Amino acid sequence: MPTESSQLLGRILPFIRERGYTAGERIPSERELAERFGVSRGLLRETLSTLETLRVVERRPQSGIYLRDVAREASLDMLVIESDLGMPVSPADVKDLNEFRSMLEVQSVRLACSRRTDADLAQIDEVLATSRARLAAGQSLSAEDARFHIALCAASGNKLIQRAANSFWLASRARRERYFDDPANARRSLAQHTALRDAVAAGDTTRAMDILGDHLGNVERFWMAQVGPDAGGAATSPGIAPR
Missing domain, CATH: 1.10.10.10 (Winged helix-like DNA-binding domain superfamily/Winged helix DNA-binding domain)
Known part of the structure; x- marks a missing residue:
């Protein structure tokens, strides 16, 4: 409450x-x-x-x-507060959020390819198993999507990346739920998560970057289509002038 x-x-x-x-x-x-x-x-x-x-x-x-x-x-936590309050986002905000996520995850995956441990992979595998069960039951993968990406960032071994990623995923909770309303998005996302896990486990950075690029591109196209093509719309955070 x-x-x-x-x-x-x-x-x-x-x-x-x-x-x-x-x-x-x-x-x-x-x-x-x-x-x-x-x-x-x-x-x-x-x-x-x-x-x-x-x-x-x-x-x-x-x-x-x-x-x-x-x-x-x-603070990054301001993003979480705004999301919890249901404050809308503009095309410019979505663009910034997507770029921020890309920077976090590209670096996380690069590091994870060389630093991942057996414990990291076990955590990712547990998330994927739960995701498959939920998909088979016709349930949303919103929460499992966040768990997968947070586990991937944890495999980087960098605690600051983990903190920033956690704030991002908390702030994107409502948008994730909307994205995973479409079962096709859930199926595609799980397939890419599985392939990304395998590339990280193999230490194949090139393959992991290709998969991640496709994955992030799908999400970005979805959200830009939701808010419109104009990335210069009025911003929604207090005190920020339209960009």
Whole structure:
């Protein structure tokens, strides 16, 4: 069940975005925000502390509350918050997310081809076995898709890659569910996951890169078709001007 703070966060973020505040601009004071949303100052301060931690706002003593440069400074966890709140994404956001995912996974797979351990492969194999069972039962592969890619990133042996990948997959949860509504996407994805596992196990970097390229290309084409061809649409994060 959402906390009072998370519920308030879901009201403040759209308010900031809709008012069109820009980076460095002062937003309403604690008193004004508390009155506007009908909440206590204590609850508001708790929510503002979350926004500070996410590097969305900055509270300056004796001055006020200012919006930070969200596009450049906000935490990756901000993506997760926006997704959980159901905030829409623009074509430009989808393009950025796809490029970010590509950078993470290309490097992960390159490293995994030389660093994967028997334990890494066992984890991937367990995910694939569960995926096959779910596909046979006509169930969604959304959660298993995330588990596969997180396991693949873990096989890189780089903990920072794993952290970034985890944030990405949490942020893409709703979009994955939509993608896997189509059984054809599930079948194709599982076949590519299986082939990618085999290439990584064999240490065949060239083959793994080819499979990953096809896999990422399928997903990117699907999402760009959903949001439209114009990658310069209005961005959806607070304080980000249209690109």
